[in-house]
Amino acid sequence: MDKSLIAFILACVIPPFCLFTTLPSLQLQWRIVQSSIFSFVAGVLAYKLIPTIAELTAAAGLAGTDLNKRGLKQTENKKIPESLGIVTSVVFLVCVILFQLFQWFSFPEAIQLSEYNAALTSICFMILLGFSDDVLNLRWRYKLILPMFATLPLLVAYAGGTSVVVPNITFPFNLRSVLGQVFDLGIFYRIYLLLLAIFCTNSINILAGINGLEVGQSAVIATSIIIHNIVELRLHYSSLSQVVDGVLNQTLLPASPHLLSLVLMIPFLFTTLALLMHNWYPSRVFVGDTFTYFAGMCFAVVAILCHFSKTLLLFFIPQILNFLYSVPQLFGLIECPRHRVPRFNPSTGKMEAIPTNLTILNLFLMIFGPMTEKRLCITLLIFQGFCCAVGFGLRYYVADYFF
Amino acid sequence: MDKSLIAFILACVIPPFCLFTTLPSLQLQWRIVQSSIFSFVAGVLAYKLIPTIAELTAAAGLAGTDLNKRGLKQTENKKIPESLGIVTSVVFLVCVILFQLFQWFSFPEAIQLSEYNAALTSICFMILLGFSDDVLNLRWRYKLILPMFATLPLLVAYAGGTSVVVPNITFPFNLRSVLGQVFDLGIFYRIYLLLLAIFCTNSINILAGINGLEVGQSAVIATSIIIHNIVELRLHYSSLSQVVDGVLNQTLLPASPHLLSLVLMIPFLFTTLALLMHNWYPSRVFVGDTFTYFAGMCFAVVAILCHFSKTLLLFFIPQILNFLYSVPQLFGLIECPRHRVPRFNPSTGKMEAIPTNLTILNLFLMIFGPMTEKRLCITLLIFQGFCCAVGFGLRYYVADYFF
Numbered sequence: 001m002d003k004s005l006i007a008f009i010l011a012c013v014i015p016p017f018c019l020f021t022t023l024p025s026l027q028l029q030w031r032i033v034q035s036s037i038f039s040f041v042a043g044v045l046a047y048k049l050i051p052t053i054a055e056l057t058a059a060a061g062l063a064g065t066d067l068n069k070r071g072l073k074q075t076e077n078k079k080i081p082e083s084l085g086i087v088t089s090v091v092f093l094v095c096v097i098l099f100q101l102f103q104w105f106s107f108p109e110a111i112q113l114s115e116y117n118a119a120l121t122s123i124c125f126m127i128l129l130g131f132s133d134d135v136l137n138l139r140w141r142y143k144l145i146l147p148m149f150a151t152l153p154l155l156v157a158y159a160g161g162t163s164v165v166v167p168n169i170t171f172p173f174n175l176r177s178v179l180g181q182v183f184d185l186g187i188f189y190r191i192y193l194l195l196l197a198i199f200c201t202n203s204i205n206i207l208a209g210i211n212g213l214e215v216g217q218s219a220v221i222a223t224s225i226i227i228h229n230i231v232e233l234r235l236h237y238s239s240l241s242q243v244v245d246g247v248l249n250q251t252l253l254p255a256s257p258h259l260l261s262l263v264l265m266i267p268f269l270f271t272t273l274a275l276l277m278h279n280w281y282p283s284r285v286f287v288g289d290t291f292t293y294f295a296g297m298c299f300a301v302v303a304i305l306c307h308f309s310k311t312l313l314l315f316f317i318p319q320i321l322n323f324l325y326s327v328p329q330l331f332g333l334i335e336c337p338r339h340r341v342p343r344f345n346p347s348t349g350k351m352e353a354i355p356t357n358l359t360i361l362n363l364f365l366m367i368f369g370p371m372t373e374k375r376l377c378i379t380l381l382i383f384q385g386f387c388c389a390v391g392f393g394l395r396y397y398v399a400d401y402f403f
Numbered sequence: 404m405d406k407s408l409i410a411f412i413l414a415c416v417i418p419p420f421c422l423f424t425t426l427p428s429l430q431l432q433w434r435i436v437q438s439s440i441f442s443f444v445a446g447v448l449a450y451k452l453i454p455t456i457a458e459l460t461a462a463a464g465l466a467g468t469d470l471n472k473r474g475l476k477q478t479e480n481k482k483i484p485e486s487l488g489i490v491t492s493v494v495f496l497v498c499v500i501l502f503q504l505f506q507w508f509s510f511p512e513a514i515q516l517s518e519y520n521a522a523l524t525s526i527c528f529m530i531l532l533g534f535s536d537d538v539l540n541l542r543w544r545y546k547l548i549l550p551m552f553a554t555l556p557l558l559v560a561y562a563g564g565t566s567v568v569v570p571n572i573t574f575p576f577n578l579r580s581v582l583g584q585v586f587d588l589g590i591f592y593r594i595y596l597l598l599l600a601i602f603c604t605n606s607i608n609i610l611a612g613i614n615g616l617e618v619g620q621s622a623v624i625a626t627s628i629i630i631h632n633i634v635e636l637r638l639h640y641s642s643l644s645q646v647v648d649g650v651l652n653q654t655l656l657p658a659s660p661h662l663l664s665l666v667l668m669i670p671f672l673f674t675t676l677a678l679l680m681h682n683w684y685p686s687r688v689f690v691g692d693t694f695t696y697f698a699g700m701c702f703a704v705v706a707i708l709c710h711f712s713k714t715l716l717l718f719f720i721p722q723i724l725n726f727l728y729s730v731p732q733l734f735g736l737i738e739c740p741r742h743r744v745p746r747f748n749p750s751t752g753k754m755e756a757i758p759t760n761l762t763i764l765n766l767f768l769m770i771f772g773p774m775t776e777k778r779l780c781i782t783l784l785i786f787q788g789f790c791c792a793v794g795f796g797l798r799y800y801v802a803d804y805f806f
Contacts, residue, residue: 056539094552117520124527136459
C-alpha cells in the first residue's frame with residue numbers, strides 16, 4: 001500500500017481516537033466502541049466487495065478512461081470501473097440499520113427513531129438519485145430539484161429550534177438592540193437548512209477531477225465532524241454531576257444529538273477509507289456522483305440533526321472557495337467544458353494549470369507550479385485539513401467574541 | 404387507448420371511490436381527497452416523464468427484446484427500454500414526501516413520523532436495490548439478503564403489538580385452552596413480518612413475463628388494499644360517538660393506521676396506473692425489478708404498519724399459488740431457464756404452454772388452451788381480482804367463525 005495513503009488514513013483515525021479516550025463516561029465510550037466495531041466490519045466488507053461489484057459496474061457500461069493518464073503507456077485505453085460509491089453507500093446503510101437494530105435491543109428508549117429514520121430516508125434517496133444520475137446521465141434541472149425533495153423528510157422530522165443567537169455586533173449599529181438576543185427565523189431557518197443540503201451535495205461534486213480527491217476530502221471532513229462531536233459530548237457531559245465513577249445516568253443519553261451524529265459519521269469514515277484504498281492514485285475504481293451526493297447528504301444530515309450547520313460550513317471552506325471561484329464558469333460567463341480538470345503533460349508526468357478552468361485545482365497549480373497528480377491531491381487534502389483546523393479555531397475561540 | 408386498458412383502469416378506480424363516499428366523517432374524506440389530488444398530479448407527472456426517461460434508460464443499455472413478439476415483423480429487433488419502474492417509484496416517493504410536508508403544515512400532531520419515515524426508508528432502500536439489480540445484474544444471494552436489511556428500519560419502528568388472537572379451533576384439541584385467547588409471539592412476530600416482506604418483494608417478481616402482468620396485478624392488489632382500508636376506517640369511525648355532524652374529534656385521527664396506509668396506497672395506485680398505460684400490451688416500456696421490488700415492499704410496509712398482514716396474504720393468493728407451483732423449479736429439482744415464460748407461436752399469434760416451466764401462466768394455457776398474450780394477461784388479472792374478492796369474503800365472513 002502507498003505510504004502517503006497509510007499516513008493519510010492514520011491522520012484520519014488517530015486524532016479522534018485520542019480524543020475519544022478522554023470522554024468522561026465509560027458507558028458513553030462503550031457505545032462509541034460498539035459503533036466503531038460495526039463500522040470497522042462494514043469497512044472491511046466494503047473493501048472486499050468493491051472489486052467484485054467493480055466487475056459488474058464495468059460490465060454494465062459504467063466505466064471511464066482516466067483523463068490524467070493520457071499518453072502513459074501502461075494505463076492507456078484501460079477503462080476504469082465507475083460509480084463504486086454505490087458499494088460504500090449501501091454498506092453504510094446496512095451498517096447503520098443493523099446498528100439501529102442493535103441499539104434498539106440494548107437501549108430501546110435511547111434512540112430518536114423519528115429523526116434517525118428521516119436521516120436514513122434522506123441519505124437513501126440521495127444515493128438513489130446519485131446512482132440514477134451515474135446510470136442515466138440526468139440533466140442539470142433534475143440534479144438540482146431532486147436533492148431538495150430528498151432533504152424534505154429530514155426537515156419535517158427536524159424537531160430542533162429555529163432560533164439563532166444574534167451576533168454581538170455593535171458596529172454600524174447594535175444588532176442585538178434591534179433583533180434581541182435570540183431571533184426566531186421560523187420557516188426561513190428550514191429554507192436555510194434546505195439550501196445547506198443542496199450546497200453540500202453539489203459542492204463536493206465540483207471539487208473533483210483527480211484521483212482520490214472526492215473521497216479524501218470527505219474523509220477529512222468526516223474526521224473533523226467526529227472530533228467536533230466528541231469535543232461537544234465532552235463539554236456536555238463534563239458539566240453534568242450525574243456522571244459518577246464513569247457511570248452515566250442513562251436517561252441523559254439522548255440529550256446530546258452529537259451521539260446520533262457519531263453513530264452516523266463513524267461508519268461513514270470507515271467505509272469511505274475503504275473506498276479510498278481503491279480510489280487512491282493510481283485509481284483502480286472511480287466513485288461517481290453516487291459517492292459525492294451520498295457524502296454531501298450525510299454531512300448535511302448530521303449538521304441539521306445536531307445543530308452545527310455553521311460549524312459544518314467552516315469545515316467546507318475549500319468547497320466554498322472553489323464554488324465562489326467557479327461562479328463565473330458555472331453561470332456561463334466563461335465557457336464551461338464537461339470536465340474542468342487541469343492538463344496532463346505526458347512528457348513531464350505533471351499536471352499543468354488551465355487558467356480558464358476556474359477551480360482551486362488550477363489555482364493551486366498556478367500558484368505552486370506544475371506537480372504530479374498524486375502530489376496535487378495530497379496538497380489539496382492538506383489544505384482541507386488546514387481549513388478544518390482554522391474552522392475549529394474560529395468555532396471555539398473567535399465565535400466566543402461575537403456570541 | 405386500448406379499450407380493455409380503459410376498462411381495467413375504471414375497475415381499479417371506481418369501486419374505492421364509491422366506498423369512499425360512504426365514509427362518515429367529512430374531515431376524513433377531505434384528507435383522502437387531498438391525498439388523491441397529490442396522487443393524481445403524481446400520476447400525470449409519471450405518465451409524462453416515462454417516455455423521456457425511457458430514452459435515457461435505453462441509452463444506458465437498459466433495454467431488452469420482447470420475447471413474445473419473435474417473428475412479428477413490425478416489432479422484430481426493436482429493443483424496448485427497461486427499468487421504467489424507477490420513474491414510478493421516484494415520483495411516488497416525491498409525492499409521499501410532499502404530502503408528508505403538506506400534512507405537517509396542516510396537522511403537525513397527526514402524523515406518526517417515526518413509522519412514516521421508517522416506511523419511506525424501507526421503500527426507498529428497496530427501490531435502490533431493485534434499480535441496482537437491473538443495472539448490475541446482481542447474484543441471487545444479494546437479492547435475497549438485501550430486502551432483509553431494507554425491512555429492518557420498519558421492524559424497529561414497528562410499535563404495534565406482537566400478539567396474535569388464537570383461532571377458536573377445537574379439533575383435534577382446543578387450541579385456546581392450550582395457548583389462551585391471545586398469544587404473544589414476541590420476537591417471532593417480527594421474524595414473521597421480515598419473511599412477509601421478503602415474500603412480497605420476490606413473489607410479484609416471479610409472476611411475470613408477459614406485457615402488463617406485473618403492473619396489472621400490483622394495481623389490483625393496491626385497489627383491494629385501498630378498499631380494505633376504507634372499510635376498516637368506516638368500521639372504526641362509525642363506532643365512535645365523537646363523530647358529530649361529520650366533524651371528527653381531531654385527536655382521534657392518528658388512532659387508525661389505515662389512514663396511513665391510504666396515503667401510501669393512493670399515490671401508489673395512481674403512479675402504477677400511469678406506468679401501466681405505457682406497459683400494457685404491446686408494451687412500449689418494461690418495468691424491471693425496480694418496479695416489482697418497489698411494489699412488493701409497498702404492500703409489505705402498509706400491511707405491517709396497519710396490522711393486516713393476514714389479509715394481505717389473502718390478496719396474494721395467485722402469487723402464493725404461483726410460488727408453490729414453482730417450488731420444484733426454483734429449488735432446482737427441474738431445470739430452471741432464465742425466463743420461464745410460455746412459448747410464442749408466430750404462425751397463430753398465440754402463446755402456448757411449456758409444461759416444464761412451472762408458472763401459473765403455463766398452467767392457465769394448459770387448462771384454457773393457447774391464447775394471445777393480451778388475453779392471457781387479462782385472464783390472469785381477472786383471476787387476481789377474483790382471488791382478492793375471495794380474500795375479502797374469507798376476511799369478513801369466514802374469519803368471524805374462527806376468531
